[in-house]
Amino acid sequence: MRAVAITGFLLAVAPLGGCGESTPVASGPPAERGIYISSGDCADSGKLSIEDCGRLIDRAVALHQKLAPSYASLDACNAAEGKDRCANDVDGKYHPAIRAFLITFGSEARAQPLYGSSDGSAGFKGLDKAKYNLDGKGYSVSDSAQALAHENARAGRS
DSSP states (O other): OHHHHHHHHHHHHGGGGGOSOOSOOOOSSOOOEEEESSHHHHHTTTSSOHHHHHHHHHHHHHHHHHHSOOBSSHHHHHHHHOTTOEEEOTTSOEEEOEEEEEEEOSTTOEEEEEEEOTTSOSEEEETTOOEEETTOTTSEEOHHHHHHHHHHHHHHHO
16 A cells, blocks of 8 residues: 555656756856947957957848848838838848847857847837837947947937
């Protein structure tokens, strides 16, 4: 009888063995991130070489070409992205123009393209429409990127 009770208990708790946190939790602070407008701007941060920044930006441009929304006409792009925020691509379609890059530093550095904010505010948005304001919460913003964001905001209001 005791063997049956132990077997019953083990059968009852066995499915719970896989429950809980199975992904290792990263230790330490989150990876540093910054917004830059070019490989030179990125390199000026002192975190990566200009060559490494250039490679990351090349990957971000490839990501843009693969994932950015495309529009059949400039009018359609302007309606969705805002005036003066579109560029004609080699495929003959219009896409939001890349304004800056969000660089994540660390053991696996990466970059993503950023676009002018379509609401006329000084800042940027990502491919996923996430907003990146100039307050720099969780990321730094280079002086060049700040100046460009303000310029884009003024152009979007006119």
